[in-house]
Amino acid sequence: MANPNPVLAGLRSRCGTCGEGKLFSRYLVFKDNCDVCGQDFSVADTADGPAFFAGFATLILLAPFYFMLPMMELPLWQTILGYLMIIAATFGLCLAMLPPLKGMLFNLQIRHKAEEAKFEDIGSP
Numbered sequence: 001m002a003n004p005n006p007v008l009a010g011l012r013s014r015c016g017t018c019g020e021g022k023l024f025s026r027y028l029v030f031k032d033n034c035d036v037c038g039q040d041f042s043v044a045d046t047a048d049g050p051a052f053f054a055g056f057a058t059l060i061l062l063a064p065f066y067f068m069l070p071m072m073e074l075p076l077w078q079t080i081l082g083y084l085m086i087i088a089a090t091f092g093l094c095l096a097m098l099p100p101l102k103g104m105l106f107n108l109q110i111r112h113k114a115e116e117a118k119f120e121d122i123g124s125p
């Protein structure tokens, strides 16, 4: 597949250059390069971008439950059980969203040749 959509390929944890090679060797750890097309995976770094988006999406999805639970006047054991379920959902959602979001941001960085700002063109006064 030539020139795949970097967002869709990333969400499937596939290489954004060929759309077929796997991005990760294990959970959240990139391979050195693509097995199919040889794309170097050391040229980009997503840093904490995926964690921000995963946390933000989880907050939006689960915040209503965190607010509604104390207002429901449930017995204590049901309130505690409710909080445990919401906390488990919070961790589960974050951990499930991290690989596809990391793959997507990584593929977008490679596609758009994103890199740190370089200021060597700015002359000294």
Ligand SMILES: [Zn+2]
Pocket (backbone or CB within 6 Å): 015, 016, 017, 018, 019, 020, 021, 034, 035, 036, 037, 038, 039
């Ligand atoms: Zn590839």
